[in-house]
Every structure is written in structure tokens, then in C-alpha cells.
Amino acid sequence: MMKKDNLERFVRDNREAFDDAEPPMGLWSKIESGLGGPGLADPIGNERDDTLSGRVVPLNGNAARGAGGWFNLNWRVAASIAVLLLAGTLLYKNYQPKTAAPSELVAAGPAYAQQVAHYTQLIDNKRAELKQMTGSNPALYEQFSADLDRLEHSYQGLKAELPQNPNQEVLIQAMIQNLQLQINLLNEQLRVIERIKHQNQKANENVV
CATH class of the missing domain: 1.20.1270 (Substrate Binding Domain Of Dnak; Chain:A; Domain 2)
Incomplete structure (x- = not known):
């Protein structure tokens, strides 16, 4: 399994293949904590499996930036679903047939x-x-x-x-x-x- 130092060395040696954008603070600690987790593809490859979305996302600067957007999108979708479920529950309670028995x-x-x-x-x-x-x-x-x-x-x-x-x-x-x-x-x-x-x-x- 690739450790943090090996992964940093790999990035430095292949810097030209990556975007010139600076990675966000705390990125390496997040990568280290995520190594070995389920659904993570071969770290040497250029692609990994995003366990939240099931999509294959390129491992570059754009992907790092896009990951945050994808998480935000997931939270927005989850919040929308929660609102719809709550509205459906209220509608069900308010519009139950009057013929329902006690x-x-x-x-x-x-x-x-x-x-x-x-x-x-x-x-x-x-x-x-x-x-x-x-x-x-x-x-x-x-x-x-x-x-x-x-x-x-x-x-x-x-x-x-x-x-x-x-x-x-x-x-x-x-x-x-x-x-x-x-x-x-x-x-x-x-x-x-x-x-x-x-x-x-x-x-x-x-x-x-």
C-alpha cells in the first residue's frame, strides 16, 4: 500500500501531469486517512472510484476541486429529499380520508x-x-x-x-x-x- 511519503514523491515527480492549481490545505491528511478505504482503486493509476457517487473521477487538480462540489451537491440533494419526505408526511396526515376509523x-x-x-x-x-x-x-x-x-x-x-x-x-x-x-x-x-x-x-x- 502506498504511504503518504511515496504518494507525495509520485506527485512531485509527475507534477507536469497535474494542474498548476495549489491543493487545498489539509489535502494530504485527508488522502492519508483515506488510504486503504473501501472502493479505492490502484493509487498508481490516474483514476479512482469515488465511493460516494460510484463515478470514476480523474485524479488531478480539477478532480480535487470537483470533489468538494460533488459533496456539496450530495448534501443539497439529500436536503431536498428530506424536505420532500417531510412535505409528503404532512400531506398524508392532513389529507387522510375522513372515513378512517379511530x-x-x-x-x-x-x-x-x-x-x-x-x-x-x-x-x-x-x-x-x-x-x-x-x-x-x-x-x-x-x-x-x-x-x-x-x-x-x-x-x-x-x-x-x-x-x-x-x-x-x-x-x-x-x-x-x-x-x-x-x-x-x-x-x-x-x-x-x-x-x-x-x-x-x-x-x-x-x-x-
């Missing part, structure tokens, strides 16, 4: 969690349908929403009580029954709207 439900049993998630998604879809069908009658939508909101308020109260309640299974059953009541109410409201629309259509046909 952790207490998951602990009580996957079947409960799946059932609650299914009912919650169904309620969201039916609420959206209700809003669309009552677009021409905002007063009716407000009336229907008030009935639904009372049930939803009760559901949120049960959900908030869940972590501290020792009888979690009984409470979960009450939550599921509440969601079923919301679905039944929504179905009835949608049927009422359909009947109103049908009656209006018949009235218009009779007028014509």
Missing part, C-alpha cells in the same frame, strides 16, 4: 373498524347526493341537514368518549347504530325528494 375501533376488532369506515363513506356519499338533489330548494336542504346534524353530533360525542370508556364494545355498538340511523334517515330524505320531483313533473305535464 385507533380504538381497530384495537377492538378489524370488523368494527371496517363497518364504521363503510357506513361513514356511505353517509358522505348520500349527503353529497342529497345536497345535489335539493340544489333548487335550499330551505328543504337546511331542514334535512339539521336532522342529520343532530345524529352526527351524538355520534361525535360517543366517539370522543370511546378512549376513556371501559365498555368500549358496547359504545362501539351504539356508534354503529347511530351511523345506521343516519343512513336510514338519508334514504328516507332522498325518497321524499324523489316523490316531490315526481309530483312536480306530473303537475307540469298536466299544465301542458
